[in-house]
Amino acid sequence: MAPNDSAETTGTAAGGSGRRGRRAARYIVPVAVAGVAAATIGLVPALASSGDPELPEITAQELIEKIAASDTERFSGTVKISTDLGIPSMGGLAGSFLSDAGKSGRGGEDTSSADPQSKLTELVSGTHTLRVAADGPDKQRLSILDDASEYSLIHNGDQVWAYDSATNAVYHAEADGADKAPRGHDRAVPEGVPTTPKALAEQALQAADGTTSVTVDGTARVAGRDAYRLVLKPEQSGSTVGSITVAVDAKNGVPLKFTLQPSGGGKAVVDAGFTSVDFGKPAASSFTFTPPKGAKVTEADEAGKGHEKDARRAAGKAEGDLRAVEEAGAPKIIGKGWNSIAEFKAPGGAALPTEATKGVPAEAQQFLDALGDKVSGKFGSGTVFKTRLINALMTDDGRVYVGAVTKDALVAAANDAS
Known part of the structure; x- marks a missing residue:
């Protein structure tokens, strides 16, 4: 396998200072894999193909245990994320939908365009280049790079800052109370947002069971590092999942690349991985932020107020919908x-x-x-x-x-x- 020229990514992170720290960290430094229960594990170690790095033999079970044992919490690098669900183009609808997401809804009050609740959901489609950095569970930074702008989300202790250079808008959340819950929103960032390959690998491994073939398929070079290729394949027919390949760092067990191929063929549905990575301690300046001059700063509790009218308006309908769901x-x-x-x-x-x-x-x-x-x-x-x-x-x-x-x-x- 050639060096990772089109690697892409997604991720979550563990722990932190209280619930808020756990939530923010979840998107950068994933927790260890618990293991694969009842999976069909390949016990025969795979050998490297010609041109791939020569590494010690390892079985799938040993490689899974290596992922689970990885405690790497410091890194910095560049990742790419590419997601192709094959959904037809929505034309102008997508742009208007995403811009509306920066407002409170039908009420029309503006909230910050830097609010992670709306901004980070853009990562679930298309191709994106990110810069990421982490120094333990309390310090992470994620930047989405566009041609002419940059969006950054910074978590440092009990502070969360987000900045959208395209609109010069700033979003700020801080811990409030003993449980460190972020004020104004239930969580600092939306769940399911891709940032590193490890969370995707964890989800796939946790989903593996007796209907899954898990093998090691040779070695690879990803972001300049030696890696083993762990492959998961459904053993049943009828699934839209063809295979999942995870490139695992041979030294520290960190997943470097995640690729989900559909059973119908064609390009990957999800292709996520590092194009460059450094497992040293990132510079402290990576996690500091001061709002630029003239930027509009929206506090999390301030943004939350914009949603209250819509919440009250929707309460009656939601109650009826809930009753219908309960009846179903x-x-x-x-x-x-x-x-x-x-x-x-x-x-x-x-x-x-x-x-x-x-x-x-x-x-x-x-x-x-x-x-x-x-x-x-x-x-x-x-x-x-x-x-x-x-x-x-x-x-x-x-x-x-x-x-x-x-x-x-x-x-x-x-x-x-x-």
Whole structure:
């Protein structure tokens, strides 16, 4: 495997000074993998291919244990993240949606464009270059680099700062009280935001079970470092996941690159990894921040007030929706492992009631239509909404089937449940 020219990333982090520290750190320095229960582990060590680094033989079980034992909490470097779910282009919708996310909602009050709750969600699609640095659970920095601007999120002790150079906007949150919860928002950053390869690797390993083949497939050079290639493959047919490859640093056990290939072929759904990395102590200046002159500073509790009106307005509707969900009951899980499908009833008893589509912009309706395929079977008829990874069948009588499985697997599950 050639050096990582197009590595990409995502991540979470452990611990910290109180709950706020834990939440902010979670996005930079991931906790160790607990292990892979009941997985089909390859016990035969793999050898390096010609041109790849010559490393001591290691089994998949030993490599997983190496990841779990890794306690590296200091590093700095550059990463790339590329996500391609195969969702049709939304044209101008995406831009307007993301800009609206910087407002409180229907009420229209502006909050900071630097608010991590809206800004970091941009990482879940497209290709992005990041600079990252961490010095233990209390100091992390993440910067998203664009052609003409930069967005930075800095966590230092009980302070969290975010700065958007494009708008000269600053967001600030600080601990309040013994539990160190950030004021104004439930959490400093949204969950599921990619920042380092380790969290992706952890999630994949924790999902592995008796339906997964786990092997070592040779070695590689990633960001100038020697690495082993750990490969996870679903043993069942019908999953949209073809394989997951994790390049693991041969010296310290840190995942350096994560690649999820779809079963349907083509480019990776997720390709995340370091292009350069240094495991030394980052400069202290990496975690300091002073708002630039003229910048508009929004405090977290200030931003939170902008959402209160919308929260009250939505409370009545949310209460009704909650009752509908409770009446529908918990989702039923069909199948196991990578072929697990969640079955539940849509609130209101219809998958796409007419009222739900009233007033939908033409572009949005075209987007929904592009995602959906009409299907029928013993269950009746419905629509499969598809991406390259997660698909959902919504039947006309209000049942929903969701999973990382193919359209045919969803239809078969609906037929079996009829």
